[in-house]
Structure formats: C-alpha cells, structure tokens
Amino acid sequence: MLSKEKLQRISVLSKKSKSQGLTVEEAKEQTTLRKEYLDTFRTSMRETIENVRVFDPEGNEVTPEKLRQKQNKNNRLN
Structure with missing residues (x-):
C-alpha cells in the first residue's frame, strides 16, 4: 500500500x-509515483x-483449473 503522503502527492501533481x-x-x-502506485495495485x-x-449455485467449487494449480503451487511454498 502506498503511503498517504505519496497518494496526496500524486493528486497534487x-x-x-x-x-x-x-x-x-x-x-x-x-511518472515514478504513478509507476509505484500501479505496481502496488497490480501486486495486490x-x-x-x-x-x-468460485462456487456455482449448488455449492460446487468451479474454480478454473489454471487458478487452482496456481493456488496449489503457492500453498506448497508457504
């Protein structure tokens, strides 16, 4: 998260x-502040x-396989 001061400075500029x-x-x-803001936003x-x-109306998990693989990979690293 960007500091309040940096966000205010972006607005002023x-x-x-x-x-x-x-x-x-x-x-x-x-330019530097905007890049930092976008990097922070994208990471978040x-x-x-x-x-x-993701769950369907019946309660079944329908998370896309690619996302599940990424989640599994991240969980193994933690």
Missing part, C-alpha cells in the same frame, strides 16, 4: 498538471485473485 503544467522534475516524479490485485475460490 495531477491537479497542477491540468491547471498550469509541470516542470521536468515534477513530471519525472509523477494478483494476490486477491490468486486466493479466490
């Missing part, structure tokens, strides 16, 4: 970019998806 433009240094900072989303189990 975004607003400034729309209103008056950014300096070269600010644009680089914005991947971890969430890899821990999901």
Whole structure:
C-alpha cells in the first residue's frame, strides 16, 4: 500500500498538471509515483485473485483449473 503522503502527492501533481503544467522534475516524479502506485495495485490485485475460490449455485467449487494449480503451487511454498 502506498503511503498517504505519496497518494496526496500524486493528486497534487495531477491537479497542477491540468491547471498550469509541470516542470521536468515534477513530471519525472509523477511518472515514478504513478509507476509505484500501479505496481502496488497490480501486486495486490494478483494476490486477491490468486486466493479466490468460485462456487456455482449448488455449492460446487468451479474454480478454473489454471487458478487452482496456481493456488496449489503457492500453498506448497508457504
């Protein structure tokens, strides 16, 4: 999770970019912060998806085989 300060800085830079433009240094900072945010988001989303189990209305597990294999592989490592 990104710190509150970094998230606020992303917002500040975004607003400034729309209103008056950014300096070269600010644009680089914005790019770095956005990349860090996306990396954090993707990691979190991947971890969430890899821990999901899917059930049909009758209660039978119908988790896709590829996902089950990934979950089994992860469980062996832990």
